[in-house]
Amino acid sequence: MPLALNLLSPTAVSSRESTSARWILVADGDEVAANRVASFLLHARFRAYPAARGLDALRLARRHRLGLAVVDVDLLDMTGCDLVRQLRAIEPALPVAMTTGDYRPTTEVEARQLGIVQYIHKPVDLRRLGLVIARIFAADAELRLALDAPGPGG
């Protein structure tokens, strides 16, 4: 199905399908860390994709509609914040959870200005990430249904 169709015909896709059809990007310059989070997500039956390079992450985003991006501040070829800006050019409403092993406050201030849903110090607390994911995919389903319902007076 062409990528834009999903978004445009909320009635044609049940919310359950739309959830599993969306990918979760896990970008982290530390491949071991990316794989750890991605395999946790795969076990939870999400379609997760680990990437150590921003360019690989962007390639995924161009091919598949992302439902969430878990992005570390440090990637091999660019900063996590740069990646988020470029991802948002493709998918403006993309929810992003930012991870980092850098505990400095300035890093947090910069990340939060991107409008992220969660700021997570590493090692990533998978229980916490699970809560975030549950919340986002529920919100996503609601948004689709709200779009489906006629607005007031409409």
Next chain:
Amino acid sequence: MDHPRVLVVDDDKDVGEFLRDALSRWNYDVSLAVHGREAVRLISHQIFDAALVDIWMPEMDGLQVLDEIKRHDPALEVVMMTGNPMVETAVQALKSGAYDYLIKPLNLDELQHLMQQVLEKRFLSREVHSLRSRLADHLAVKDLVGGSPGMTRVKEVIATVADSDSPVLIEGESGTGKELVAVAIHRQSGRAKGPFVPVNCSAIPADLMESEFFGHVRGAFSGAVADTLGLFRSAHGGTLFLDEVAELSPALQGKLLRVIQEKEIRPVGSTKTHAVSVRMIAATNKNLEAVVQNGSFRQDLFYRLNVVRIVVPPLRERKGDIPALITYFLRRFNERFRRDVKGIAPDAITALTAYDFPGNVRELENLLERAYALGARDEIERANLPELAARSDAPVVTVDEPIPTLDQAERDLIARALARFRNDKELAARALGLTVRTLYRRIKKFGLI
């Protein structure tokens, strides 16, 4: 690279033809309009790089055309032409945003030189624009597009309240651009140099809200490996934008109220408080007053946030902005898809204007993006757009669509009823023919909260 596109507006056909010949020889793509109305029609569905406009025309004069062009696309450079060199007219043209003016009879060398200048400036600014969009944050390129009375009013209120430090409540349907309004307020305020921190309250799990908003200290809970600032302290000196504020948990509403009153926060697990200076802008696609009435939003917090209220009109109430929005999005998508879509076919624009856009500007953006994905090349044609029928209540079921299970169908129906009645369980239950108790059970079963 393909040729720069120039619009020539002159009621004298001979002058028009003369300019077309000359400009074509210099490799410009020329479109002619013999009166103002035709020019306005052309700019509404094509993107031009420059325009040459005669000042003296019957009906709509050149200055009016200039106004229309600038209202539609402020980036389009306009050169005025006049056969009657009066300083006043020229001054007025430049004041209204014209790039320059030429005196008839036209001197070809002068024209060629001027056109080069105009386009250099244009391509230069385009370059700067795309550089900026790559470097600065993604919001920098998004502006509030449109000159309809509704949007003009919104812009006026923004200008009035930006400099005060009072909280602002932005109401508007999904996809109307509430965040852009918040950004505009921040940018025009004394806090513009400080951070703008947006947060979508509906995306944060209730259990994690407190530590997201107020931060935590190391060891506050398992997994808290270091201190975090949280949203408030990250926004210190700037603006905190609470999107979908109606979704805040009741517990957090109380804490938020206290922060607004006391201007200090206490991180989770800490005994110390920290003073914060943060301007709050809240937004919701609900009628927050109604949410207060049904008891899921604190009235005292509502009063604190609702010092200034801005209502962003839905797109169906400002359809006059549709052409300007299309131009804006085509420019962005051309850049992103490295395509050169020059405009939109008249029947496509008619179809878009007739549509109600329940998803507002975001839906328009999606429709155009989809047209690119479906291969629109030279211009967006009607065939690149989906059926845009008035939406009916019945779900659209196509032949090859998989039949949903009863559970799925029931879940979707309940969710739709809740959305329709804005979460009013009583009304939703009545519409579905269920008791409120049964509805609550189903809501729980399907995890619809």
